[in-house]
Amino acid sequence: DLTSFPKTNVKNKGKYLGLAEKGRKTENNLPVGLDYIASLGITHLQLLPFYDFETVDESKPSANYNWGYDPANYNVPEGSFAVDPYDPLSRIKELKTMVQALHDHDIRLIMDVVYNHVYNEYTHPFTVLVPGYYFRHLPDCRLANGTLCGNEIASERSMVKKYIIDSVLYWLNEYKLDGFRFDLMGILDTFTVKKLRQLFNEIDPSIILLGEGWNMGDVLPESIRATLERSQFLRNVSFFNDQFRNAIRGNVFDKYNRGFVSSGPTDRDFINYDLMQKKYAEPEQIIQYAAAHDNFTLFDQISSSVPDRSFQEYIQRQNLANSIVILSQGIPFIHSGQEFLRTKFGNPNSYNAPDEINQIVWTESDRESVSYLKALIQFRKEHPVFRYPSFKKILKHVQADFLSDHLIKVRIKDQADDYWVFFNSYQAKSYGLIDAGDYQVYFAANNSYLDQEKTVSIAEGENTIAIDPLSTLLLRKI
Template sequence: MNKEYYDLVVPYLEKYDYDSKEFQEKYHYTGELGALYHKRRTTFRVWSPVASNIEILFFGRWEAYYQIPDIPLEVWTMKKIEQGVWEHQERGDLHLGIYLYRVTYFDGRTKTCVDPYAKAVTINSGHTVVIDPQSVKLKGESAPRKKFKEAIDSVIYEASIRDLTIYPYTDIERKGKYLGLTETGKVNNEGLAVGLDYIKSLGITHLQLLPFYDFATVDERNPLATYNWGYDPVNYNVPDGSFSINPENPISRIIELKKMIKALHQNDIGVIMDVVYNHVYTVETHPFTILVPGYYFRHYPNHKLANGTFCGNEIASERSMVSRYIVDSVLYWTNEFRLNGFRFDLMGILDINTMNKIRAELDKIDPNIIMIGEGWNMGDILPTEKKAIPENSEKLKGIGFFNDQFRNAVRGDVFHKRSKGYITGQLKDDSFLDYEMLQKRFSRLDQMVQYLEAHDNFTLFDQVSAALPDLDMPEYERRQNLATSMVILLQGIPFIHAGQEFLRTKMGNHNSYNASDKINQLDWSRINRQPVEYLRELIRFRKKHEYLYYKNFEEVLDHLEVTFLSDELIKVRQKNEKYDFWFFFNAYEAKSYTLVDAGEYRVYFADNTSFLDEEKIITFKEGENTVGISGLSTLVMQKI
């Protein structure tokens, strides 16, 4: 970290005990913050209890081709009011007014920054822009929120806005843009549906999108020059301009994003936002640092920045006004954009109290709004018992965690390309289906996100093909089907990475965050593969049999029996007084055999084929009750 940062921050860390009860009580503010627009006046409020003075630098009003001057047209001095808040009220209609804050410190130095509560900015985040909230309303926006499935009945599909639409060989017109995901009737060179129509055809319930808040690492003037996933937060409450067809216009990106979300909702797809409240991209220039030096970030006793995120800094979410900021931000996105869920990046950096506040506020809006996150235990300042991690799941009701134990057992260690797991013939951990053990890590089944692939690490196909390099494509497809069937059919919240179903490859790249469109794009030429239709059928089965998927471990322990018949053959029997289902997963290349109870069975899946639309009945008699499970396949039967 550069000397300038510490020169600014250290005196404040030495003067103020930001963690003290006294500081929290004296300076916690509950009123509205940011630019509060009214047609006749705008009230500016910003929280900075340690500043000596704050001014608003006004640069005029945005309009097309407007050149923002280097020197402000007006300077308005703010007044310190209560709980560390500075306020200024300016008369007149300030819609599209451009401004910055200038902060004066105790030694006379000054620094400028954008408003941390900004809802609109100029291109590439240079200045904050005041907006009239009515200017970004869509027709019908006041209608009641659309209800979507609760977490346990959802099927989550993760993708990037850019990856979904950027592939050159489709007729999607607005490639890489919000509006590209509103286009229907679009096809690849073979005439097969792509984009929104394809996603809808899978039957998924929620689309989880990689970051679309304002991030630093793609030039909004020339977005195709660089690629980045976007885990580099700048303005938390502003849509990113790189996905906009008109990034110069501060309100265009807001309207375009709303249109995208509306189009997904009209196709019965909920939207989950990937949020990154655990760190900021550039700590030195972020308004958190400029306004309250040292407060928003964790530091060691020697004043060195903590770095549990491995991104250079970590947010001090346990402090009251940091926690308040995160809660406010989530609620803004929920209410203004009608989002249906949030995926918290590096959630283990955040504290339990903040996460529970978010859950409580979202429950008031819609208890089915999904909250999931990466519950990795990272960092050494926040005590483990206060972290939002699976070990504390009992204290985090209604919040889910990615189950990396399931992932690694089924596919192998994701950090080693040639590592093998269950589907590649080397089961190392059979406890991934031990529900008594899992209950010690997750307090409820609807906190357990079951996944094999996400934007991070090698794709499943890249790892399987590295571990078993000499297979033909049909065998890769069978192994992929087997893996995907375990995600969809077993207990927990199913999560699919976009393209997993058509054996997505990133050409062996395990961390493609800035690789290129060629590496990251969804290759829509691959969708004419059998595993795509197989996924559709698996999802259909799950939706038709929602009663099989429990929220509580008690139900599983009462009604579900898991048997490892061998390292390759797993039997899962789920039975109560109303139904008796038998699931077999065979990772062996050859057909495997086992005994079942005598009687009649309806077959739903066998030999990588779906029988959902036909009454396929087989009968087993006493003494002739051996069933065969085809190699590398899943067998699903119901005793009738």
């Protein structure tokens, strides 16, 4: 997806080496691939699975497309991403080259892993090795199917647990990866996930372990499923915050459903940190996001739920969503291309769709929303109060409230600073009360002011500030 777009001078399109190439551009001289990703200022890049998967013919990689959630050989890099899939060393060397290129740009790499099921249980080496052992079964001996993919891997069994741990450590040590995103993590047992986290802490505590903490399946007891409900037991394991996502954009399974940024009804608890501390053991367990590879892209849902608007309005709504993600406590997560209103043409599950649907259209990366996201990321990195490490600090210093159905105010105040953030999803100006005084403006009216001095003064007795339509206003009291 990252390098397959035809209108660039990337030499190795769709390959490991394509993401390692520097100085690559579009026909209209826009940076692409590695250079563009590095320019965003992100700290981590998460890639979809790149172990060996089943349904793409490595000798004809363009004949079929798949995201890679059809595992075949867990410990072998996928050959369709290699320049020469017939050379067993090619995929190894090229993958390592890609990882090193990312590290050279201070970008850490997270691998999406799928240890919850395999593509074909009947022919998989697990079954050949020990028939029946590696998979869960129902009382009538049928395969359990909590994954909705045909089978469930029985991670709670000792040798299955050992296999998963050995496999993850192999990727960590051999390819120097920096994190793992566990697909359908709730299918796995808590003890396997906790053991991995303990091993990561011994090797490098900064290694990220995140996953989908959904409660799925019927065989494994709920009490030992690696779900969000087990967050107290699974310290330093992060979970996608679906409540946050749905509140921002609407129900992801209904593209006509509206959330906060589309001026729809909103679950107000999505900014309630007091409730969050009852669900999560620590802020770093919260993955705050509005879109991922699954479901409709953020733009596709917003443009469907709020149709027939100007493109400029869609940019404003996308900026608003991105600012809520980046400026919230927890770990922000941005879907690739979300910053320039990526579309998949209404496809909600493009796992096997062609490049024309899934590719990053790099000629769109010069939209003003890209520079806006870059500024948000820069601001967050420079201001630690937007990423407190504990709920104790959040609850002491952060106050988040709905002032109306379409206006949120977040105040972050400590001994040194006093920040005021307003998120306005109304299509006209909104007004909020604010303390009198002088303020430095960082973001207003869909513009950033990080590189220029902009101030505003609020006179005693007035105490009201206007927030432009569909925008974020961020101020610091001077």
